[in-house]
Amino acid sequence: MTQPTTDQTARKDKIVLAYSGGLDTSIILKWLQTEKNYDVVCFTADLGQGDEVEEARVKALNTGAVAAYALDLKEEFVRDYVFPMFRSSALYEGYYLLGTSIARPLIAKKMVEIAAKEGAVAVSHGATGKGNDQVRFEMTAYALNPDIVTVAPWRDWTFQGRADLEAFAREHGIPVPTTKKDPWSTDANMLHISYEGGILEDPWAEPPAHMFKLTVDPADAPADAEYVEIEFEAGNPVAIDGEQLSPASLLAKANALAGRHGVGRLDLVENRFVGMKSRGVYETPGGTLLYHARRAVESLTLDREVLHQRDQLAPKYAELVYNGFWFAPEREALQVYFDHVAASVTGTARIKLYRGNATVVGRKAPASLYDKDLVSFEAGGDYNQHDAGAFIKLNALRMRVQARVQAKAGKQVQEQEA
Numbered sequence: 001m002t003q004p005t006t007d008q009t010a011r012k013d014k015i016v017l018a019y020s021g022g023l024d025t026s027i028i029l030k031w032l033q034t035e036k037n038y039d040v041v042c043f044t045a046d047l048g049q050g051d052e053v054e055e056a057r058v059k060a061l062n063t064g065a066v067a068a069y070a071l072d073l074k075e076e077f078v079r080d081y082v083f084p085m086f087r088s089s090a091l092y093e094g095y096y097l098l099g100t101s102i103a104r105p106l107i108a109k110k111m112v113e114i115a116a117k118e119g120a121v122a123v124s125h126g127a128t129g130k131g132n133d134q135v136r137f138e139m140t141a142y143a144l145n146p147d148i149v150t151v152a153p154w155r156d157w158t159f160q161g162r163a164d165l166e167a168f169a170r171e172h173g174i175p176v177p178t179t180k181k182d183p184w185s186t187d188a189n190m191l192h193i194s195y196e197g198g199i200l201e202d203p204w205a206e207p208p209a210h211m212f213k214l215t216v217d218p219a220d221a222p223a224d225a226e227y228v229e230i231e232f233e234a235g236n237p238v239a240i241d242g243e244q245l246s247p248a249s250l251l252a253k254a255n256a257l258a259g260r261h262g263v264g265r266l267d268l269v270e271n272r273f274v275g276m277k278s279r280g281v282y283e284t285p286g287g288t289l290l291y292h293a294r295r296a297v298e299s300l301t302l303d304r305e306v307l308h309q310r311d312q313l314a315p316k317y318a319e320l321v322y323n324g325f326w327f328a329p330e331r332e333a334l335q336v337y338f339d340h341v342a343a344s345v346t347g348t349a350r351i352k353l354y355r356g357n358a359t360v361v362g363r364k365a366p367a368s369l370y371d372k373d374l375v376s377f378e379a380g381g382d383y384n385q386h387d388a389g390a391f392i393k394l395n396a397l398r399m400r401v402q403a404r405v406q407a408k409a410g411k412q413v414q415e416q417e418a
Contacts, residue, residue, distance in 0.1 A: 015122040083247055084339070097191070111125075298345050
């Protein structure tokens, strides 16, 4: 495998860096140049962060990158990653909608593609050696190019702390923020914003009220509830209040609707793949709205056993996404199953948004399995109530047998004691 040359006069090998434009990845860019002798190609994925994407591209070139890509991936992100994951109804550890986890395979996939285009031999990222993202980036890279070299500066360099990083930045003319940064780190995309580190490392400490960006405080939300109708076709949301929208546009509208009512905040202590617990605070307003809406339509359209089996498999799927196995064959196999199940999930859910809550208040579907005549307390339908007695006895048979055996054993013990 070709390694970076140490001859400064020779042609350098290229490396593709996932670049955010922040202090850490700017330092990494310069470190890869000066300490590893790479020509650095920077890549910034536009997953809904706004103007900072183009700003990062310009900053990368000004900091010494030989090339810089800023790719608009919003539609691809929602269509090919978020919506397939939603079709599984996945929640990690019962709560987390996987907003950070689902972005990483797309970013890493584009890094590998850019590496092939640029003739780069390696890829790099700014994930720390304690977190999950290093696993997600590198697992994807190896799945798509088994011969790629991965460079993880946070695992390799000798810097001992923030002071060392800032000294390196000043030495190489990288601007160091003079204003005090919020004492936590954030990661944002169209699906969510995550907050971790700093003062949030104390799991007893309440998140500061001014920290949140996508959602208003539920206490400050409008005094009047708002009703929203979400339409689904084959498991995918396709319209809000009758307006057909592209995947990214629909998620953006869902974010705005739910966010102004304080919906979608989560404070979670989770189990990282690398073996430690961490505390994360998340805002996922649109995702939370769509999750509840889809479950409402599924309640009408999915057979009982199919729904229960899907829900048994969903935690495994969530674990695979969280741990970085998006391109693993077992995740792809599960996706085929979930997509088959979701094919019948077509209908509309009505959701009431009110001060932090997204409450299902109505649902309808053209192929609904709900039969009002069958379930009604009034007479009618094909159900014969007399059949229930035999049904109950058959299902209770094994418990009746067990009870008789236990009673017999107890009687024998009493006789022996007597």
